[in-house]
Amino acid sequence: MSDQLIYAMEVTLNGLMAGVLYALVALGFVLIYKASGIFNYAQGVMALFAAMTLVGIMNGQVPFSHLINAMFGTHIHHFGWHVPALIAIILTIGVMILLAWAVQYFVMRHLVNQEPIILFMATIGLAYFLEGLSDLMWGSEIKKLDVGLPQGINLWLDEVTFNIFGYGFFVDNLDIVATVIAALLVAALVAFSQYTKQGRAMRAVADDHQAALSVGISLNYIWVMVWSVAGFVALVAGIVWGTKSGVQFSLSLIALKALPVLMLGGFTSIPGAIVGGLIIGVGEKLFDFLIGPMIGGATENWFAYVLALVFLVFRPQGLFGEKIIERV
Amino acid sequence: MKTKLMTLALGAMMAAGPVMADLVFPSLSYRTGPYAAGGIPFADGYADYFTLLNERDGGIGGVPTKLLECETGYNTEKGVECYESLKGEGALVFQPLSTGITYQLIPKTTADDIPMHTMGYGRTSAANGDVFSHTFNYPGTYWNGASGAINYLLEINGGDIKGKKIALVYHNSAYGKEPIRTLEELQKKYGYDLSLLPVDHPGQEQKSQWLQIRREKPDYVLMWGWGVMNQVAIQEAANIRFPMENFIGIWWSGAEHDVLPAGEKANGYKALTFHNVGRDFPIFDDIKTHVVDTGKAAGAGDQIGNVLYNRGMYAAMLAAEAVKTAQEIHGTAQINASQMRDGMEALSITEEKMAANGMPNFGPSFDVSCENHGGPGLVGVTQWDAANQTWSMISDFQPTDMEVIGALIAEDSAAYAAENKIDSQCN
Incomplete structure (x- = not known):
């Protein structure tokens, strides 16, 4: 087998893993869009906010300490304790639920029946607000996140592939864990929406707000629930990406990676987010490997969008999106 | 009525005119956004050094310094806005802390007769002072x-x-x-x-x-x-x-x-x-006594001694030394931006000056000239010790290949001069 083919196989494998990471971010967008028709621009910032909150709780950091110190001349920064990762994650989920309630109570409920573009603009405002809030609460410095996820080369796979091909494949342990987490998350989300009362109510709201209201489903409750689940997905994405690069402002930019995934997979399909992520991940990595060197490299960012646009030419609703036909 | 009108007009003129009592140093910082982690320590170091000069020495040459901070978010458009809003405040020197902003400000600062210092970043060929009269990038590019x-x-x-x-x-x-x-x-x-x-x-x-x-x-x-x-x-x-x-x-x-x-x-x-690392310098004792302990530190005080804090502090020290040089050249303590440019061009950094500033062996000794705005271009190497979480110098500041670099600078700056019809600035 030629070296080029073996390397292409390694690149494909890593592309699949990268695709899963993109899909993790895209899932949050899909959940909110599916239930409320809102394209949540703030999803990336929610991942940042969740990860910063998690690290802050784990390190026993005093929230708003810079503000408190500036106002009162104090020098407090830490409570002096460290919280175990699992408890910190549970507490952070609580914070994300609180955030979901606040978003619903202070923003979204006032915008019921508004045009989708108005709701979209509201989420842009929310994104900027959350960016500032994250900085104000936890500071701008880069924080190391360690919740016990393994990192580094998977030695087993390295050895196995070396025995077969004479070249050991590199796969990051973190990517493997992320794949398992994403699979569990998707299974849980599908089970939740198919087999629970709340999940069915969520789907009913997604299908028709008015009809759902007429059978006694509380829109407020469902939307708080959906934003909470999206917050949880943001936390998972924040943990995985934050473990990779440290928790910092740039986490909010991971949303850029989710957009081509959504365009390709469709905005309303959970499996679409996964399949879209995998196609984008493999496509961009292979293109960069095969064509990149001929055109100067750094093709990944733009190629993902080109790939998504090519798919849109043939399926405007995305691979798994709902085809909307409006008759006049 | 006439007296009242004259009083009002005089008052309006006084209010509108720039306050010239201080030596004004704009700080184009970025404490927010994706690059804040790098922007904060630099901005803190830059600010704390001027605070130290005010608190310990009463300013430079008896004139207090004044720092005007403007948030750029590392965004070029915002950086240019900051420049436009601060240039009329008596700004002596701009340090844009961004290569993108630097490129935009090179023609503007030249036209406005305000010097710009881009230490270790920006347009490398600006080291040729014969073409780039108002841009300085010492001590290295x-x-x-x-x-x-x-x-x-x-x-x-x-x-x-x-x-x-x-x-x-x-x-x-x-x-x-x-x-x-x-x-x-x-x-x-x-x-x-x-x-x-x-x-x-x-x-x-x-x-x-x-x-x-x-x-x-x-x-x-x-x-x-x-x-x-x-x-x-x-x-x-x-x-x-x-x-x-x-x-x-x-x-x-x-x-x-x-x-x-x-x-x-x-x-x-x-x-x-291009500068030393760590906290083992006498200046940090002074910063603690006069800046941190008096509650006047720019940030939370947790960045002091970090690599980028040291760099910000070093940039401020070089600016302060240029002010002293300008004050000597022009025989006035209250210098303006044009005189500051002269001070930067005649700047001479010696080990004695560094030691007197509490920063012995912190950076190389060098002289700036009309032709050479880039300094000596000496480069050192540091290494990270993860166990102790410290950076250490593992080499001295060594000379670089000025034969190759000089030719590249000459070529690039000549192209810029031809494109912008710039005559020799040093003859």
């Missing part, structure tokens, strides 16, 4: 950095790097591309193999680049990164088990926050520098 890295590799390889494979991982921007030309020229001279690996902004995903490095097994990797790109690159290098002692970053890829996320695995990573 990116091209000095590239040459310094190659010199260091020559030193640890007994002077021969022919056939060695060197990969450059760089931010796919004007900043990241700066060293390429120099490295290509030096490649002709020393015969190493150079491969170029661009990383798109922001650099959160670099799997392709590091898989390529793993396949091609370069002997050394150089990095021109900024922001999240640095942390991810160091983590990915650790993941593929690339030897950290063979991984060398430019000075914007060598701060504490770049290596801390990778933990122990970052041990041994190296970075270039």
Whole structure:
């Protein structure tokens, strides 16, 4: 087998893993869009906010300490304790639920029946607000996140592939864990929406707000629930990406990676987010490997969008999106 | 009625005119956004040094300093807005802390007769003062950095790097591309193999680049990164088990926050520098006494002694020394921007001055001249000790290949001069 083919196989494998990471971010967008028709621009910032909150709780950091110190001349920064990762994650989920309630109570409920573009603009405002809030609460410095996820080369796979091909494949342990987490998350989300009362109510709201209201489903409750689940997905994405690069402002930019995934997979399909992520991940990595060197490299960012646009030419609703036909 | 009108007019004129009582230093900082982790310590160091001068010495030459901070978010448009809003406030020198903003401000500062200092960043060919009259980039430039890295590799390889494979991982921007030309020229001279690996902004995903490095097994990797790109690159290098002692970053890829996320695995990573690192300097005692303990520190006080804090402090010290020089030249303590430019052009930094400022051996000694705005271009190497979480200098400040760099500077600045119809500024 030629070296080029073996390397292409390694690149494909890593592309699949990268695709899963993109899909993790895209899932949050899909959940909110599916239930409320809102394209949540703030999803990336929610991942940042969740990860910063998690690290802050784990390190026993005093929230708003810079503000408190500036106002009162104090020098407090830490409570002096460290919280175990699992408890910190549970507490952070609580914070994300609180955030979901606040978003619903202070923003979204006032915008019921508004045009989708108005709701979209509201989420842009929310994104900027959350960016500032994250900085104000936890500071701008880069924080190391360690919740016990393994990192580094998977030695087993390295050895196995070396025995077969004479070249050991590199796969990051973190990517493997992320794949398992994403699979569990998707299974849980599908089970939740198919087999629970709340999940069915969520789907009913997604299908028709008015009809759902007429059978006694509380829109407020469902939307708080959906934003909470999206917050949880943001936390998972924040943990995985934050473990990779440290928790910092740039986490909010991971949303850029989710957009081509959504365009390709469709905005309303959970499996679409996964399949879209995998196609984008493999496509961009292979293109960069095969064509990149001929055109100067750094093709990944733009190629993902080109790939998504090519798919849109043939399926405007995305691979798994709902085809909307409006008759006049 | 006439008297009232005259009084009102006089009052309005006084209110509208700039306050000239202080020596004004604008700080184009970025405490928010994706690059805040790098912007905050630099801004703190810059601010704390001027606070120290005010608190300890009553300013410079008896005139208090005044810092005007403007948030750019590392955004070029905002940086230009900051410049426009502050230039009328009596600003003596601008330090944009961004290569993008620098390129925009070169013609503006020249037209407005305000000097600009781009220490270790910006347009390298601005070192030619004969063309770039108002831009200074002493004590070193990116091209000095590239040459310094190659010199260091020559030193640890007994002077021969022919056939060695060197990969450059760089931010796919004007900043990241700066060293390429120099490295290509030096490649002709020393015969190493150079491969170029661009990383798109922001650099959160670099799997392709590091898989390529793993396949091609370069002997050394150089990095021109900024922001999240640095942390991810160091983590990915650790993941593929690339030897950290063979991984060398430019000075914007060598701060504490770049290596801390990778933990122990970052041990041994190296970075270039044009100033010293650490807290072992007398000035930090003064900063503690006069700035931190009096509650006047710019930030939370937790950045003091960090690499980028030291760099900000060093930039402020060089600006203050230029003010002193300008005050001597023009015989006045209350200098203006044009006089500050003269002071920068006549600046002479000696070890005696550094020691007197509480910063012995903090940076190289050098003289600036009309022709040479780039300083000596001496470059040192630092190394990260993950166990103690400290950077240490592992080489002296060494000269770089000015024969190659000088020719490149002359070529690039000549093209700029021809394009902008600039005559010789030094004759």
